[in-house]
Amino acid sequence: MSGPAASRPxxxxxxxxxxxxxxDRLIDAARTVIAERGVAGTTHRxxxxxxxxxxxxxxxxFASLEEVLIEAFTxxxxxxxxxxxxxxxxxxxxxxxxxxxxxxVSEDLLGSQHDLVLTVELYVAAARNPALxxxxxxxxxxxxxxxxxxFDATTARELDALIEGLVLHSALSTDxxxxxxxxxxxxxxLR
Amino acid sequence: MSGPAASRPxxxxxxxxxxxxxxDRLIDAARTVIAERGVAGTTHRxxxxxxxxxxxxxxxxFASLEEVLIEAFTxxxxxxxxxxxxxxxxxxxxxxxxxxxxxxVSEDLLGSQHDLVLTVELYVAAARNPALxxxxxxxxxxxxxxxxxxFDATTARELDALIEGLVLHSALSTDxxxxxxxxxxxxxxLR
DNA sequence: CTATGATATGTACGTCCGTACGTATCGTGA
DNA sequence: TCACGATACGTACGGACGTACATATCATAG
Numbered sequence: 001m002s003g004p005a006a007s008r009p010x011x012x013x014x015x016x017x018x019x020x021x022x023x024d025r026l027i028d029a030a031r032t033v034i035a036e037r038g039v040a041g042t043t044h045r046x047x048x049x050x051x052x053x054x055x056x057x058x059x060x061x062f063a064s065l066e067e068v069l070i071e072a073f074t075x076x077x078x079x080x081x082x083x084x085x086x087x088x089x090x091x092x093x094x095x096x097x098x099x100x101x102x103x104x105v106s107e108d109l110l111g112s113q114h115d116l117v118l119t120v121e122l123y124v125a126a127a128r129n130p131a132l133x134x135x136x137x138x139x140x141x142x143x144x145x146x147x148x149x150x151f152d153a154t155t156a157r158e159l160d161a162l163i164e165g166l167v168l169h170s171a172l173s174t175d176x177x178x179x180x181x182x183x184x185x186x187x188x189x190l191r
Numbered sequence: 192m193s194g195p196a197a198s199r200p201x202x203x204x205x206x207x208x209x210x211x212x213x214x215d216r217l218i219d220a221a222r223t224v225i226a227e228r229g230v231a232g233t234t235h236r237x238x239x240x241x242x243x244x245x246x247x248x249x250x251x252x253f254a255s256l257e258e259v260l261i262e263a264f265t266x267x268x269x270x271x272x273x274x275x276x277x278x279x280x281x282x283x284x285x286x287x288x289x290x291x292x293x294x295x296v297s298e299d300l301l302g303s304q305h306d307l308v309l310t311v312e313l314y315v316a317a318a319r320n321p322a323l324x325x326x327x328x329x330x331x332x333x334x335x336x337x338x339x340x341x342f343d344a345t346t347a348r349e350l351d352a353l354i355e356g357l358v359l360h361s362a363l364s365t366d367x368x369x370x371x372x373x374x375x376x377x378x379x380x381l382r
Numbered sequence: 383c384t385a386t387g388a389t390a391t392g393t394a395c396g397t398c399c400g401t402a403c404g405t406a407t408c409g410t411g412a
Numbered sequence: 413t414c415a416c417g418a419t420a421c422g423t424a425c426g427g428a429c430g431t432a433c434a435t436a437t438c439a440t441a442g
Contacts, residue, residue, distance in 0.1 A: 059431060184349075
């Protein structure tokens, strides 16, 4: 029992070399870790564990932990903003746009606790990291532009803020708002 | 050079014994540290440094770091909710209540970056800590009750969410909403 | 086939952390 | 006065962390 490469680990699936796209998988693993453990609990080792790669792989693909966080949050913001764009792009008139917003809040945004937590984590991190502040800025601007397809600039900005508040309050509450309540609030502001 | 108690530290103000209310000062120091460094950067050592007490003092007054965080966030929520209460209690009619809300948002809430950051930090922490979730729940309920002095329950809840969104968007934006824009948004929802 | 650069892997180092704990000093009631 | 509980203080321990780096292995161009 002295195989050439049968040293310490159980020799289970060890030869996992040649893994193109590993960097991408690591960024996604980081998103999972941030959502589950928070930025505070996000470490090189935990991300590597989740992605099932050795620790050394982290320092090869990223210059620092901060770089990982920036990539992860950027991807998150892009994903959510993308859904936002699609919903509003598909709306053919103002009434359809209102329905799109209601769907966005009650299904897309409130539907995923994972994404919700990630968003708040981003807000906190952005408060102290200029690079992440730029990410949130770009995201907010993109959302507003999507809304401006159907609403004037002032309304778009107010609606964006209302959406934020509705989502956050529902997310933090043990008694979240129902889709009907959300519909009521949005219609009331736009009435 | 063998004084009985003149060992290492410069022997500057060392005899700081008998410090009643030290526990309170530590909780306030924790609030400062959380606001400046985030929950992630909040450590026993940093709090002790800010409060200018030895590290050992932390473990004497608190059973764990989590206990410090809970006390600090509880105090923060109470403080903000207190201002909320006062403003709305002083309003004699609905119009005055609307003005009170506008003042709350544009002066009290947006006026202190310190409190703002603390609030978002609480939201994130609450996502993973049931004790802190209870703190946010009680806070939200208290805010809504204050609003219900002047508005019906549905309106109070919507208004509370709108306030949250306005504050958060202004706080995160490099181009925050002006008091006039905030006034416009609130009046529009209540018109 | 072979050289070479890209990628992958394991480990070690120095730092900071939460917490525990022994000792020193104080206020206060008996 | 003096004993004793409350409070204050300094330090040490084990562990987790970010990062660096030497080595191993792969894909592929020539």
